[in-house]
Amino acid sequence: MEKIAENRCFGGRQLRYQHRSAVLDCDMTFSVYLPPQAAQGKVPVLYWLSGLTCTDENFVTKAGAQRYAAEHGIAVVAPDTSPRGGDVPDDPQGAWDFGLGAGFYVNATEDPWAKHYHMYDYVVSELPSLVADACPVDASRTAISGHSMGGHGAFTIALKNPGRFRSVSAFSPICSPLACPWGEKALGNYLGDDRDAWAAHDSCALMRTAEEKLPALVDQGDADNFLQEQLKPQLLAQAASSAGYPLELRMQPGYDHSYFFIASFIGDHIAFHAAHL
Amino acid sequence: MEKIAENRCFGGRQLRYQHRSAVLDCDMTFSVYLPPQAAQGKVPVLYWLSGLTCTDENFVTKAGAQRYAAEHGIAVVAPDTSPRGGDVPDDPQGAWDFGLGAGFYVNATEDPWAKHYHMYDYVVSELPSLVADACPVDASRTAISGHSMGGHGAFTIALKNPGRFRSVSAFSPICSPLACPWGEKALGNYLGDDRDAWAAHDSCALMRTAEEKLPALVDQGDADNFLQEQLKPQLLAQAASSAGYPLELRMQPGYDHSYFFIASFIGDHIAFHAAHL
Numbered sequence: 001m002e003k004i005a006e007n008r009c010f011g012g013r014q015l016r017y018q019h020r021s022a023v024l025d026c027d028m029t030f031s032v033y034l035p036p037q038a039a040q041g042k043v044p045v046l047y048w049l050s051g052l053t054c055t056d057e058n059f060v061t062k063a064g065a066q067r068y069a070a071e072h073g074i075a076v077v078a079p080d081t082s083p084r085g086g087d088v089p090d091d092p093q094g095a096w097d098f099g100l101g102a103g104f105y106v107n108a109t110e111d112p113w114a115k116h117y118h119m120y121d122y123v124v125s126e127l128p129s130l131v132a133d134a135c136p137v138d139a140s141r142t143a144i145s146g147h148s149m150g151g152h153g154a155f156t157i158a159l160k161n162p163g164r165f166r167s168v169s170a171f172s173p174i175c176s177p178l179a180c181p182w183g184e185k186a187l188g189n190y191l192g193d194d195r196d197a198w199a200a201h202d203s204c205a206l207m208r209t210a211e212e213k214l215p216a217l218v219d220q221g222d223a224d225n226f227l228q229e230q231l232k233p234q235l236l237a238q239a240a241s242s243a244g245y246p247l248e249l250r251m252q253p254g255y256d257h258s259y260f261f262i263a264s265f266i267g268d269h270i271a272f273h274a275a276h277l
Numbered sequence: 278m279e280k281i282a283e284n285r286c287f288g289g290r291q292l293r294y295q296h297r298s299a300v301l302d303c304d305m306t307f308s309v310y311l312p313p314q315a316a317q318g319k320v321p322v323l324y325w326l327s328g329l330t331c332t333d334e335n336f337v338t339k340a341g342a343q344r345y346a347a348e349h350g351i352a353v354v355a356p357d358t359s360p361r362g363g364d365v366p367d368d369p370q371g372a373w374d375f376g377l378g379a380g381f382y383v384n385a386t387e388d389p390w391a392k393h394y395h396m397y398d399y400v401v402s403e404l405p406s407l408v409a410d411a412c413p414v415d416a417s418r419t420a421i422s423g424h425s426m427g428g429h430g431a432f433t434i435a436l437k438n439p440g441r442f443r444s445v446s447a448f449s450p451i452c453s454p455l456a457c458p459w460g461e462k463a464l465g466n467y468l469g470d471d472r473d474a475w476a477a478h479d480s481c482a483l484m485r486t487a488e489e490k491l492p493a494l495v496d497q498g499d500a501d502n503f504l505q506e507q508l509k510p511q512l513l514a515q516a517a518s519s520a521g522y523p524l525e526l527r528m529q530p531g532y533d534h535s536y537f538f539i540a541s542f543i544g545d546h547i548a549f550h551a552a553h554l
Binding site: 007009010011061062064066067255256259 | 284285286287288291338339341343344498500531532533535536537538540541544
């Protein structure tokens, strides 16, 4: 693994690494912000999963999270959103909602995707191991968050790995891939026609049977173009209600799906995670 | 003039406008952040001038200034850095330090640049008039700041227009285009061989004879790759010292030329301007 960038930021260090991924069978990059407190010892860590079309850089350059991470002494890890590279297949029509930039944080079982598209294993297993080797983080104090497709990733990964995270949050998450066009397309291609396999990556389905109940926060803008057709936070609120899951869903008036929305509330999310880390 | 984007951000509005520029003879875009306070009446305004290669978007998406602008109730205007469009000439070799993205905030007198490259008049006259028409800003309370080439622009424009600004600041400014390769190339091409004409756009030369003395703040990273050859803040400090100009120059250890540096200290700069607005 090679460090390919380092920039001082809010008294800490914004780092970027490149490495060969065994589970994705390609070269990958990811970013880590280490707060000033990391110079004195291990710090808790927040994983951030980005949305469709993003790389590891969108969150790092646009969210303004470093200020809050420095205040609270939390490291922030931002992976890419899919495998990358010359032999990694993409959507045949080059669509932006599937293939490159759209790994959906699952392990594909269908060809041609099954060779590289294992973002679930990458985020759950390979990446934390690389981070633990390179950075002073305390893996016993881990939280997870994300945006849109990455909000889906954050909730499904938290729900599927009890004992692993202290808290979970999301901005504008895809709440049920079983119930929206983005999910139908992606999971149908990656996992095939068996919708039971999709349910294992559906936050609403997972929440209904969750034994561990984590502190959970969701922010959703009510001017988000994708709200009605793709995101459907009411389904997550219903699942949380029926399961007694402690989800706080905040509808934010006038906000859209952009990083201007994330920047406005990322401070709240980092403070929320800090309270549980 | 047409509003081409609007995003809610920190309770205010991030706006983007497109318009035909009379002084640049081309179509231009610029961005304005209006804080929540602008819904109740006119607010003071900070002009931000960006550096080489930037458009109006770099600062808007990367600096995280909206949080502080919302806290202090200040509008922030970010113009582009050069004229744009099909018939606007660029560096013959396509270099990134001259031509498109590198207007240097002067009025070119030499062909082929003289037809479009009038960024001084654009920032000093045309843009404030457009902003005043479209946005609730109080032009009597105006400050100016910028980065690198835009720090040069902020200081030269403030020094050349006494009575116009309440305060001036910069990140990593080009302090003396008379004394660095970027300045030699740009002003030589835009203004010709007469170095007296360059001195009218040299912060150090202007500061030595300034009658109005504005509160002035400069942050400079000591790990900035351009520090020794291009930026030379010691020349500005010497000019300020000899002129009795109230410049605070802060060398920031470990910081480079990037927006990670700007993001780390833009809160200080907006608080500095707010104290004088």
